[in-house]
Amino acid sequence: xxxxxxxxxxxxxxxxxxxxxxxxxxxxxxxxxxxxxxxxxxxxxxxxxxxxxxxxxxxxxxxxxxxxxxxxxxxxxxxxxxxxxxxxxxxxxxxxxxxxxxxxxxxxxxxxxxxxxxxxxxxxxxxxxxxxxxxxxxxxxxxxxxxxxxxxxxxxxxxxxxxxxxxxxxxxxxxxxxxxxxxxxxxxxxxxxxxxxxxxxxxxxxxxxxxxxxxxxxxxxxxxxxxxxxxxxxxxxxxxxxxxxxxxxxxxxxxxxxxxxxxxxxxxxxxxxxxxxxxxxxxxxxxxxxxxxxxxxxxxxxxxxxxxxxxxxxx
Amino acid sequence: xxxxxxxxxxxxxxxxxxxxxxxxxxxxxxxxxxxxxxxxxxxxxxxxxxxxxxxxxxxxxxxxxxxxxxxxxxxxxxxxxxxxxxxxxxxxxxxxxxxxxxxxxxxxxxxxxxxxxxxxxxxxxxxxxxxxxxxxxxxxxxxxxxxxxxxxxxxxxxxxxxxxxxxxxxxxxxxxxxxxxxxxxxxxxxxxxxxxxxxxxxxx
Numbered sequence: 001x002x003x004x005x006x007x008x009x010x011x012x013x014x015x016x017x018x019x020x021x022x023x024x025x026x027x028x029x030x031x032x033x034x035x036x037x038x039x040x041x042x043x044x045x046x047x048x049x050x051x052x053x054x055x056x057x058x059x060x061x062x063x064x065x066x067x068x069x070x071x072x073x074x075x076x077x078x079x080x081x082x083x084x085x086x087x088x089x090x091x092x093x094x095x096x097x098x099x100x101x102x103x104x105x106x107x108x109x110x111x112x113x114x115x116x117x118x119x120x121x122x123x124x125x126x127x128x129x130x131x132x133x134x135x136x137x138x139x140x141x142x143x144x145x146x147x148x149x150x151x152x153x154x155x156x157x158x159x160x161x162x163x164x165x166x167x168x169x170x171x172x173x174x175x176x177x178x179x180x181x182x183x184x185x186x187x188x189x190x191x192x193x194x195x196x197x198x199x200x201x202x203x204x205x206x207x208x209x210x211x212x213x214x215x216x217x218x219x220x221x222x223x224x225x226x227x228x229x230x231x232x233x234x235x236x237x238x239x240x241x242x243x244x245x246x247x248x249x250x251x252x253x254x255x256x257x258x259x260x261x262x263x264x265x266x267x268x269x270x271x272x273x274x275x276x277x278x279x280x281x282x283x284x285x286x287x288x289x290x291x292x293x294x295x296x297x298x299x300x301x302x303x304x305x306x307x308x309x310x311x312x313x314x315x
Numbered sequence: 316x317x318x319x320x321x322x323x324x325x326x327x328x329x330x331x332x333x334x335x336x337x338x339x340x341x342x343x344x345x346x347x348x349x350x351x352x353x354x355x356x357x358x359x360x361x362x363x364x365x366x367x368x369x370x371x372x373x374x375x376x377x378x379x380x381x382x383x384x385x386x387x388x389x390x391x392x393x394x395x396x397x398x399x400x401x402x403x404x405x406x407x408x409x410x411x412x413x414x415x416x417x418x419x420x421x422x423x424x425x426x427x428x429x430x431x432x433x434x435x436x437x438x439x440x441x442x443x444x445x446x447x448x449x450x451x452x453x454x455x456x457x458x459x460x461x462x463x464x465x466x467x468x469x470x471x472x473x474x475x476x477x478x479x480x481x482x483x484x485x486x487x488x489x490x491x492x493x494x495x496x497x498x499x500x501x502x503x504x505x506x507x508x509x510x511x512x513x514x515x516x517x518x519x
Contacts, residue, residue, distance in 0.1 A: 069380075070388075093379070135380055181382040199382050283375065
């Protein structure tokens with residue numbers, strides 16, 4: 001009888017522990033995704049495995065587009081089973097990637113330009129003008145605008161999706177908060193806002209921050225990385241705006257996705273932790289949130305995979 | 316009395332920490348003051364003691380999406396070579412704090428060579444040959460520097476020591492081993508990283 005009770009207690013304890021573990025995981029079921037050829041995938045001898053995912057974008061069907069800086073490829077992953085559906089090589093080192101109405105805008109560090117491909121990988125055209133380091137890209141389909149973070153140019157360059165260069169954010173000639181070392185970008189088209197992550201400048205004592213501008217390049221507000229105890233950050237990278245308007249940001253040093261309330265700027269929750277185990281992140285560089293499901297996908301660069309936090313983007 | 320013991324204990328602790336510190340602090344690189352690495356808000360526990368955390372920290376700036384113009388990655392041999400698969404991370408070659416003096420009396424550049432013993436001279440702990448001196452004072456002729464004391468100068472100074480940073484570990488490569496065997500004339504004195512890029516794991 002004693003043994004039976006002990007066994008029952010043990011099972012009960014294990015169940016409770018598991019429940020606590022899940023709760024501590026911020027309610028999201030995590031999934032480590034290597035990105036592999038599924039049974040139905042077309043085999044290609046030339047296609048290397050995904051090794052250094054940098055930026056990520058998603059289309060309306062839930063496909064994920066991932067740039068791999070090391071392999072010089074753009075991968076298309078199925079967002080549900082992570083089968084590699086397609087991959088194409090880029091002539092140079094790809095950084096930013098954004099899906100936009102059947103096109104893929106790819107920032108090429110080597111050619112210092114933004115190249116436009118169809119989803120099969122056929123080059124269509126270039127956006128006009130040089131971008132010193134096209135580190136991240138966002139696309140507004142309604143307005144037909146492409147926003148490109150120029151890391152070395154310390155600005156966001158805005159293009160017509162057909163090619164012509166339009167203007168720069170922050171707006172020039174206006175005394176306002178500038179960009180110091182911008183890295184990632186996301187859009188909130190509903191509010192007409194451009195959200196940019198900025199490393200700041202350690203030597204000049206300018207802390208890292210998320211900076212928000214309107215579409216014309218006028219500064220609205222920022223969320224500082226040096227203010228909130230549990231939400232301090234210093235190496236911000238990719239951003240996403242979630243279904244409820246919250247701002248998702250990866251910190252590449254901490255190995256975490258920090259979620260901030262858009263209105264108050266307060267930290268809401270954290271996804272992931274530093275490490276190599278499933279659900280853990282090492283040098284994460286970008287994040288997307290699926291609008292319908294709230295699934296959060298993170299390029300887990302140093303772990304050579306994409307990480308999924310199922311439902312992690314829901315409030 | 317209690318206060319005295321407390322002060323004494325604190326003094327012993329601080330002395331111990333200073334003595335045990337592997338590297339003396341102070342960054343030679345003007346772009347990196349202490350807070351650049353040591354004031355990472357909320358960094359993981361034991362942040363700067365674990366190699367993988369240090370590697371991540373370096374790559375936050377020197378990795379693909381980082382803000383530095385100096386791109387880097389760890390040293391690996393992704394495909395089978397003469398060596399078993401290996402990964403040499405940033406601190407395998409670089410001292411995170413100082414450009415160190417080398418055994419020939421000069422000073423290394425680019426933080427190459429670590430303090431690994433009481434001499435404080437620039438050295439590398441190699442898998443094949445134990446702790447070796449390394450001399451790296453020039454980035455080679457492609458960068459407009461002298462060939463002497465560059466990545467691999469083929470023992471240009473004639474002291475029979477192959478101490479270039481690309482030579483000190485190699486014992487099975489075709490070129491530039493840390494001993495007289497093999498070839499020592501391949502692109503000697505040139506900037507190895509032009510072809511064996513730092514950002515592509517030094518794989519050509």
